[in-house]
Amino acid sequence: MNARIYKTKVDAICGHHDRAGRSIERNMPAILGYWKIRGLAQPIRMLLEYYGVEYEEHLYGKEDQEKWLDEKFNLGLDLPNLPYYIDGNVKLTQSMAIMRYISEKHGTPVGSTPEERAKLSMIEGAAMDLRMRFGFISYFPNFEEQKVEYLKELPRTLKMWSRFLGDHHYLTGPTISHIDFLVYEALDAIHYVEPHCLDEFGNLKQFMSRIENLPQIKKYMGSERFIKWPLHLWRATFGGGDEPPF
Template sequence: MSSSKPQLVYWDIRALAEPIRLLLRYLQVDFEDKRISFGDTSSIPSVLTPWFIQKYSHGLDFPNLPFYIDGDVRISQSFAILQYIARKYNLYGDTIEEQATIDMVSQVVNDLRWAAWVTYNDPNFRQIKDEWKTSVPERLGDLNKFLEGKEFVLGTKISFADFLVYESLEWYRQCIPEVFEQPELANLENFQKRIAEIPQIKEYLNSDNFKSWPFFAPIVNFGFSKDEDFKALPFSYRNFVAKYPLDPQ
């Protein structure tokens, strides 16, 4: 995989790679957004087969998606990729205090993403959705309070954390948009609009390069298909590992 351009490689979904795409688009980095299509979406693990065919062929220390290749740098793990790009282009704060704030917010956002992910993976998601929705304003309340009076996570200074926050909130907005109409989440709503209006981001969101859907793989109850009757593929960890052991063959 030789190229003079940096390459971001991930599934053809938003999920963990979209904050990286947003960051790169904001920085106007000329990169290759390489997307791996799913295989046979009628069964697990066949849906993930395209990745496992090539998993150990990229020279990665820890083969995983997404991964990023920038010259001699080859790294996996979405947070590591974000941090690498942010350090390279000076979007990781200017002081140790600012960096601590970015790290703190990043971990808070990771908790919020995990809460959404667990909910969307619940086999009874459609039955619990309304009840879960009532808990979201409180769950997002601290972040809403934190952003009060701020343009960005660091106040008036943009950082990679802003794109992480933006996309993570979209995990909620796409499922329960009405929640963001509530006055108690006005800071989050205004933050989302502010990020979307940044010229480079606005251009990206209105371009053919941006794919608003799907968010997640077909093993998740929400985010792959907009069909209300969509049933996620049953995922068995035991069967998955039996088919694709952790050790390379």
């Protein structure tokens, strides 16, 4: 990572102040910081692209692990971690908090009643479970053994999501939300280990195609900025330092 470029980004992150010491929020691109992998940031990237948000990525490569630890507590983050998102004076970590913020600022907020918001949180949690379960076994040295049991369970899990989606276009109804990008990313990651996992779930296949053919997403996926691989950190047995299966 170029030190001069990074210094410019730190200036943007830390903000500027007037003579009285008051913070001045400049009209600058938001900054998304994360490892140079898909991981937890991929749904955030897709959400930003979908809403047309101007942003810069601060990517940490495999060689930048020590550098991240040196910088971690110097970015003005309340609870430093990756991913982080900085939008003027707003500085967030935790992927779900970041996605909710982006959705509410740039999109149509989902959930106007306590019941609707609780259901939204439920779907978010289930979507994270879907992704993290696959991510968890990917770090095991005996991944191939773990995969056998995982694939036995997978059809039941996918059947649950297929039933939940039903004949809706998106998971919360007719309007897209951040949850759709969460589930898309989980299913897309899983298909690398089982390419035919959605063959029996036509509505999920249509859902995936629907997301991929959104004009903003299609353009992003065809760009050099799109990260196809690795899925996980480099120490992962599958989806890390290995080559993509296809």
